[in-house]
Amino acid sequence: MTEGVNVPKSIVLIGFMGSGKTTVGRELHQRLGYPLVDMDHLIEQRAGKPITAIFAESGEAAFRDMETALLQELAAPDAPRRIISTGGGVVVRPENRELLHQLGYVVWLHAPVDTILERTGRNRERPLLHTEDPRAKIEAMLELRTPWYQATAHQAVDTEGLDSGEIATGILESARYFFTGHV
Numbered sequence: 042m043t044e045g046v047n048v049p050k051s052i053v054l055i056g057f058m059g060s061g062k063t064t065v066g067r068e069l070h071q072r073l074g075y076p077l078v079d080m081d082h083l084i085e086q087r088a089g090k091p092i093t094a095i096f097a098e099s100g101e102a103a104f105r106d107m108e109t110a111l112l113q114e115l116a117a118p119d120a121p122r123r124i125i126s127t128g129g130g131v132v133v134r135p136e137n138r139e140l141l142h143q144l145g146y147v148v149w150l151h152a153p154v155d156t157i158l159e160r161t162g163r164n165r166e167r168p169l170l171h172t173e174d175p176r177a178k179i180e181a182m183l184e185l186r187t188p189w190y191q192a193t194a195h196q197a198v199d200t201e202g203l204d205s206g207e208i209a210t211g212i213l214e215s216a217r218y219f220f221t222g223h224v
Contacts, residue, residue: 051075051115051123051145052216055190057183058129059160060150061200061208066126068209079126080111092128105134112140129182132189141193146219148212149194151187152201154179195219 052069054062063079070077084107085091095104108131115125125144131137141147152160157179172178191197196215198208 050220051120051125052212053125053127053141053144053147054150055127055132055141055147055193056129056150057152057157057179057186057190059157060129060152061160061205062126062129062150064205065150065200065208065212066124068205069124069212072209072213073122073124075122075124077124077126078115080108080131081126081128084108084111084128101130105130109134109137109140112137112144116140116143130186132186132193138189138193146196146216147194148215149190149197150200150208151190151197152199154183156201 052073052075054066056062066077066079069075081092084095084104088095088107090098092104095107108128112131114120115123122145127141131141154176158176161179162175196212198211200208
């Protein structure tokens, strides 16, 4: 390994809200023992308020700035191995997509719109879905974001019909090959 070169070493979960990032992140954390960073929760902790309040008081751009700053921090050359669960919109900014690659093995978790609706319908903490027609909003956001998820991910996993253990097993098998090629 070359001195001063940032070797990617974390497993990073990207995907739309309700795709299973937090649940799968917990499963990977239990299996590997790596610290789990849930970016949305960490941003809420640091801001001292929920994401809905950040959006309402400061706007989406301010929240995205917080995401970018956190990614820069997580991508520091001396950062430890982690499991990182990102927010659904992290891929919107080109600089974030580059930072995600610097972090390590990027896995895109995705699910059908009906599954996303079912998983997110009970959660009032989803500011982007506070709309008359959540299905239309999800479809529009997925249309915009899917190419970014595809371009950013090393692996794509359809979470429909799989439990978190099955998903984690597949991710770990693929990640092993990825990291073997980067050492």
